């Protein structure tokens with residue numbers, strides 16, 4: 001019997017975080033009986049600020065047969081550097097990429113990065129397990145649904161793969177011990193998909209309808225986190241934490257006893273226009289210390305192009321309700337959205353400042369692969385950097401220079417606002 | 422965009438250009454009880470949110486014998502942000518820097534006239550003044566870092582005919598010391614604004630490429646149409662000197678005009694820009710005003 005394949009799973013995270021995506025991939029593959037005894041796993045949860053040469057050093061030290069890397073727009077350049085180095089030093093290592101930065105442009109990514117052998121498109125768990133099975137048994141990677149891979153001199157995309165119908169079939173990385181628990185850096189996911197279709201975002205478009213983990217599974221993960229003596233705070237990566245009134249009530253019931261013991265939730269994303277005094281109180285009871293929300297823009301043209309609602313009065317009411325409960329609100333704004341000029345952006349900044357939410361964070365638009373803005377960029381006059389993280393360079397309503405000036409203004413005002421007693 | 426209500430510590434200014442003003446008058450400080458009353462009034466005034474924010478202005482604050490008590494009063498009265506307008510030299514003493522941060526001073530605005538001692542020290546008639554100011558700013562920033570306090574440091578550059586050519590260097594110097602924003606305030610009515618524009622806009626660009634916001638007061642949009650985002654008037658109202666032509670200009674409702682006391686021939690040369698109507702509309706949007 002041949003030796004098991006050595007599979008290294010790599011993520012370059014923000015400092016203090018670990019990759020939930022890798023945790024899912026590994027937990028799912030480890031539970032796949034076909035792979036038992038055929039594949040061994042090592043996870044490298046490193047940080048994006050590491051020199052790619054030293055990341056490659058760590059990877060090569062594992063002597064992997066397969067290197068699988070999770071790629072986002074903000075770590076892609078570093079990941080591609082690592083792949084190039086690893087591919088030169090260890091050409092026999094099969095390099096597989098996945099994630100929102102590469103899935104929608106799989107063939108282009110492989111053409112630009114010849115060291116990459118395959119890209120998993122879309123939801124990765126089942127496709128990656130099948131891919132490993134193909135590697136372990138001499139199968140063809142390019143035949144695996146949801147995978148784009150090399151076939152001879154060609155790059156071939158197998159058909160798309162259906163989304164996993166029952167999310168509970170993905171073992172929990174926490175409950176299986178696949179991922180360690182980190183105070184402040186542990187995230188739970190309770191559903192996939194998003195009810196909204198913001199044109200700059202991949203979430204709603206890429207994952208279609210909403211699929212939920214079961215309440216039993218969610219409660220088990222929460223209880224495990226709460227029981228860990230090192231965990232004082234954690235969060236959820238759900239796009240809209242307050243998706244329904246029932247959900248908030250469910251979370252309040254599960255989390256309230258834990259919150260009384262000091263467990264806190266930080267930076268959960270909320271649809272603030274749906275928050276009133278009652279739901280704000282439930283969030284406090286659930287231990288929510290801070291939330292993140294839009295409006296991203298208040299410019300009418302940009303809101304329309306991006307399919308986002310904004311009602312100033314409901315937005316202000318939501319912030320006021322949360323502040324009354326002592327919950328800090330982070331308002332996010334995006335500079336460079338199509339339809340906005342820099343004056344619209346400044347108006348948005350002024351509007352959120354006047355509500356005194358606690359925290360304001362602005363970022364420059366990134367035109368992400370697979371999003372509606374990526375597809376419509378030339379039609380709507382968006383010029384953006386083709387290299388990740390794909391920041392907008394100019395729009396039909398904002399010049400390159402004015403965007404850079406507005407970036408500087410936004411940082412200055414945010415810092416001026418944050419400096420307070 | 423934040424509004425700081427000025428509370429005067431007395432008569433005088435933190436720093437002045439000796440050539441423009443012919444020497445600094447001896448500061449006269451107000452009684453701390455009077456200042457406390459002004460602070461209370463400012464806090465209760467409900468000036469635009471977020472706040473309340475106050476700035477202690479007038480003569481050098483560290484010359485006031487009761488500054489610690491005044492800062493304490495301000496903090497107790499409920500201000501969100503307290504700014505000192507100072508020459509920053511007092512922060513050279515580490516205890517002053519650390520004590521200010523600990524007491525609640527989260528904002529410092531320091532005056533600077535030149536990017537080099539050859540300009541700054543000469544204009545304030547004090548050898549070594551620039552070095553002291555910059556060292557003081559660094560000391561304050563370091564004290565804030567030690568205490569893990571978020572602070573905001575800005576530079577105020579009073580612009581006059583004596584330092585206008587040095588503005589890009591002033592911005593670079595202030596930035597290097599730790600300023601996160603620079604305000605160029607044109608105060609000299611005798612300054613030839615048209616000739617000054619190339620230096621003002623170069624200073625703006627110096628700030629942008631260094632990641633520092635440079636804001637300009639006392640220059641109207643018709644004189645720097647490619648740099649209107651740098652005008653203080655884009656984000657806050659300011660009343661300055663206007664010309665007869667302004668009555669016909671669509672920007673009149675949002676334009677701060679030139680410096681107070683601007684020479685008649687300077688003002689007479691102002692003309693409404695071709696796109697005044699469109700620009701006025703956008704500036705109104707940025708200021709949260711209803712479109713005209």
Ligand code: SF4
Pocket residue numbers: 194195196197198201202203204205239
């Ligand atoms: S930006 Fe947020 S609300 Fe909009 S589609 Fe993406 S996840 Fe959903």
Ligand code: SF4
Pocket residue numbers: 641642643644663664666667668670671672673676677678679691692693694
């Ligand atoms: S002409 Fe217009 S832009 Fe120029 S100072 Fe007068 S109002 Fe302002």
